[in-house]
Amino acid sequence: MTMQPPSQVSAARALVDQLLVCGVDRAYCVPGESYLSVLDACYERGLPLTVCRNEAGAAMMADAYGKATGRAGVCFVTRGPGAANAFAGVHIAQHDSTPLVLFIGQVERFVRERGAFQEVDYRAMFGGHAKWVVEINEASRVNELVARAFSVACAGRPGPVVVSLPKDMLEERVATRTHPPHPVVETAPGAAQMHELQRLLGEAQRPLLVVGGARWDEAARRALHNFAARFDLPVATSYRRLPLFDALDPRYAGDLGLSANPALVKRVQACDLLVVVGGRLGEIPSQSYRLLDMPKPRMTFVHVYPQAEEFGRAYSPDLAICATPRGFAAALSELRPPREIPWREETRAAHADYLAFSSKFEPSGEVDLARVMTWLSDTLPKDAIICNGAGNYAAWIHRYYRFCGLGTHIAPTSATMGYGVPAAVAMQQLLPERLVVSLNGDGDFLMNGQEFATAVQYGLPIVAIVCDNASYGTIRMHQERQFPGRVIATDLRNPDFAAYARAFGGFGATVERTSHFPAAFAAAQESRLPAIIHVKMDPDRITPTASLAEIRRAALDKS
Ligand SMILES: Cc1ncc(C[n+]2csc(CCOP(=O)(O)OP(=O)(O)O)c2C)c(N)n1
Numbered sequence: 001m002t003m004q005p006p007s008q009v010s011a012a013r014a015l016v017d018q019l020l021v022c023g024v025d026r027a028y029c030v031p032g033e034s035y036l037s038v039l040d041a042c043y044e045r046g047l048p049l050t051v052c053r054n055e056a057g058a059a060m061m062a063d064a065y066g067k068a069t070g071r072a073g074v075c076f077v078t079r080g081p082g083a084a085n086a087f088a089g090v091h092i093a094q095h096d097s098t099p100l101v102l103f104i105g106q107v108e109r110f111v112r113e114r115g116a117f118q119e120v121d122y123r124a125m126f127g128g129h130a131k132w133v134v135e136i137n138e139a140s141r142v143n144e145l146v147a148r149a150f151s152v153a154c155a156g157r158p159g160p161v162v163v164s165l166p167k168d169m170l171e172e173r174v175a176t177r178t179h180p181p182h183p184v185v186e187t188a189p190g191a192a193q194m195h196e197l198q199r200l201l202g203e204a205q206r207p208l209l210v211v212g213g214a215r216w217d218e219a220a221r222r223a224l225h226n227f228a229a230r231f232d233l234p235v236a237t238s239y240r241r242l243p244l245f246d247a248l249d250p251r252y253a254g255d256l257g258l259s260a261n262p263a264l265v266k267r268v269q270a271c272d273l274l275v276v277v278g279g280r281l282g283e284i285p286s287q288s289y290r291l292l293d294m295p296k297p298r299m300t301f302v303h304v305y306p307q308a309e310e311f312g313r314a315y316s317p318d319l320a321i322c323a324t325p326r327g328f329a330a331a332l333s334e335l336r337p338p339r340e341i342p343w344r345e346e347t348r349a350a351h352a353d354y355l356a357f358s359s360k361f362e363p364s365g366e367v368d369l370a371r372v373m374t375w376l377s378d379t380l381p382k383d384a385i386i387c388n389g390a391g392n393y394a395a396w397i398h399r400y401y402r403f404c405g406l407g408t409h410i411a412p413t414s415a416t417m418g419y420g421v422p423a424a425v426a427m428q429q430l431l432p433e434r435l436v437v438s439l440n441g442d443g444d445f446l447m448n449g450q451e452f453a454t455a456v457q458y459g460l461p462i463v464a465i466v467c468d469n470a471s472y473g474t475i476r477m478h479q480e481r482q483f484p485g486r487v488i489a490t491d492l493r494n495p496d497f498a499a500y501a502r503a504f505g506g507f508g509a510t511v512e513r514t515s516h517f518p519a520a521f522a523a524a525q526e527s528r529l530p531a532i533i534h535v536k537m538d539p540d541r542i543t544p545t546a547s548l549a550e551i552r553r554a555a556l557d558k559s
Contacts, residue, residue, distance in 0.1 A: 006177045011139035012037035012170040014178075015103075016045045018146040021178045024074050026050060026065070028058040028426070030085075032078020034105025034118075037170045039076075050429060050454065052422070055082045057451040059089020060419050061426035063098045064387065068407050068430060070217065072099035072153040072161075079105050080118025083125065088416055093160035094129050095414035097214040099153040100160040102130075108168040109137060122164045135164040139172040143179045151182030157307040158214050187306060188327035196319050197275075198335050200300055201231065204273035205342050208350075210256055211245055212238025212279020213325060215306060220329035221406050224277070225249065227332040232341050234350035236264060238276075239284040240398075240413045247358075247402035253350035254357065256285045258415075259395045259543065263353040265291065267346075275302040278325040280310055284413070289314060304328050358400055362545055365538025368514045369393065369467065372535070373400035375518060376437070383408060384435040387423035389448075390415035391441030392474045393467040395544055418447025421464055425451050428460040435525075438464040442494050443472045449500070455530035456505040462531070463524045466497045469537040477542045477551060484555035501532035510534045 009017070015038060019027070026048045031039055042049055052058035055077040062073030073093075077086045083104045093100040107116040123133045132152045136145050146163065153161045189197075201207060211224065221244060228235050228251045235245045239257035246252060254264040265287060268274065274297065281303075283289060292298070295316045303310075303317035304325075311320040321328060361370045373396045376386075386401060387410045388394050394411070403409050410423045424438035440449075445466045455462050476490040498508030507527035509520040511534065524531035540547045 006175040008173045008175050010037055010041065010170065011142045011172050011174055013041040013044065014139075014142045014174060014176045015146055015165070015170070016041040016047055018143045018178050019047060019074065020045060022147060022150045022181045023071060026429070027074040027076055028052055028061040028065075029076040030055045030058055030078070030082060032082050032105050034078045034107070034167050035076060035103070035165060035170060037167075038103070038105075038165070049076075050426075050458065052454050053450040054448060055085035056088045056418065057422040057425075057448045057454065059086040059100070059102060060092065060422035060448065062100050062102070063089050063093045063096070063412075064410050064423035064426040065430060066093065066098040066100050066158070067096065067214070067410055068427060070099070070215065072101045072150050074101050074103070076103045077105070078118070079107060080120050083120055083122065087125075087129075088418070090126060090129050090160045090162065092412045092414050092416050092419065096412055097158050098160070099158040101149050101153050102160060102162045104162065104164050105170075106135060106164040106166045109166045110168070112166075122162055126162045129160065130162045131159040133162040133164070135166065136169060137166065139169050139174040140176060142174070143176050147179035147182060154184045157305075157310070186324045186327040187322060189304070189321045189323045189331050193319065193321045194331050194334055197302060197321070200273055200302065200319065201335065202338055204300070206271045206346055207233055207273035207275065207343060208253065208268060208271040209233050209235045210238055210268070210274065210276045210279065210281070210285065211235060212241040212276070212285065213305070214278070216244055216278065216325045216406065218406055220326040223329035223332055227329075227335065231335075231337045232344050232347050234267070234343070234347045236268065238279040238281070240409065240411050241279065242398065243403040243406050243408045244278075246404045247354075248404060250351050251347055252354055254354040255398050257398050258284055259399065260287065261353060261357040263357065264350070267350055267353070271299050273300045273302070275304070277304045277328060278306075280305070280313075281315060282413075286314065358402065365541050366513050367511065367517075367535055367537050369396040369537065369541070370400050370544060371514050372517050373397060377401045379518070380437070381435055384437060385410060385424075385427045385431070386437050386439060387411065387420045387427060388439040389419035389441070389444040390417045390474070391444045391467075392477060392543055393439065393441045393444075397439060399544055417441070417444040420444065421448050421455075421462075422451045424462040424464065425455050425458075425460055428455070428462050429458060436462045438462055440464060440466050441473065442466055442468040442470065442492055445497070452501065452504050452506060452530060452532065460530055461525075461528050463521065464530070464532045465535060466532060467535050467537055468494055468497065469539040469542070470494060471539055473539070473542050476548065480548055480552045481555050484552045484559070497532050497534035501530070505529070507531040508534065510536065512536045
């Protein structure tokens, strides 16, 4: 049989063909003259693009897509300023272990190294952030290198890959064939390691599991729940990985993130076997590296992670298992619980502590975010998706919202402001039948609030809630702790966010009392438009537990 000679197409067209082979069904972009030929190839091949208002928004949408699907999110931006704007998304994807491929139009090859218009060395720019940065200089290698970009982004610990595309290279005609997509390999634990884990569980009196990281799917999550049920193990979730374990499962012990329940922190410190599955136990879940002794925790420490380089980075494990969450979860059914489980009461107490912490209301102003969050948690469908960025307002989500399904919370572990709106846009477009709610601080919202226009453009009825305390509240809190009373650069004079929504063609409502929130939310949903609910908060209610005045007083007393 003779092989058909490959046909001649532009490298841009070869690239888009390769994307389709790699399973890409949407890309997020801000157009640029540097990669017009790729846009045209998308036009020709029917690859859907979501056109955004800022490359930061586009890259965050691609990250949210990657988080929700486990497949690489794809973003196209122009050189120089476009790439600079997209940087935030690459940073998030690195910290969150999200597979993401960022394509950047680059200057022509024949002007490289002259400091040509918007020329940037992307290896230098993204080198410390991306898993791989490649500039494709040979049109004939587009298929090979694009296929590899997806492989690298998804392998082991997933992360971002940056592909630079010189404009003239994209326009060259080449005879190429698409490459088969690389398989994404699940690594499974060895029999000896599972045997050792079985032994450790047999000896434990007070074990505790912490789940985190990426690369989970429904089957792995279910297998983990079954394992926890058979062993009656208490399970905590790592920072911003709350949906990995059902909050209402009787074994859920709570969220080991920012402002974690002090009872949970104590419980982790007092356990005799700590099994961390999928996550890194980074600075936030390790409570600023004060949770455990370094480098060797006092308890027996088992770390399950998909990339061996991570072991011992902060904490030395007694048992290191290099496996993906799916590979590990699939092996859990082999383990047998002891005939008598000594920690049953401890598991009941852990869940009771969680329930008590997440239902205790502190004093508040006219708007009580604890009650708003509880109302949302009790009222929204269990598969509603909550997206947020960073700010103290998020502490109420972590504490009061009870997540009960994979992918129901999409938020950056890098605590990057401005993520909540683009993430919600991406989620609503990906999953049109689901209710998607974006939670934002006032400072947070205006970092990428322009993507509300994208929601309007594509008819995506997200409900964006803006928690307006007229300040960069988190920083004001830190300011009061460190420099009490010396307020600078943290006050904000805000627009009317409901009017902002209407000006964009959406629905807007303002809420100044807790009791008005449900009606505003219902009206937002009934409008079937992208909506903003402007929630006016008391600036003094800065955390779920302490007011600014209390924080200032405590700081003054100390000084
Ligand atoms: C992109 C980005 N810039 C700056 C910060 C530092 N930062 C963390 S929280 C915060 C203030 C957030 O204010 P706001 O969104 O109004 O929420 P609040 O804390 O008032 O609830 C800032 C500036 C950050 N995390 N991300």
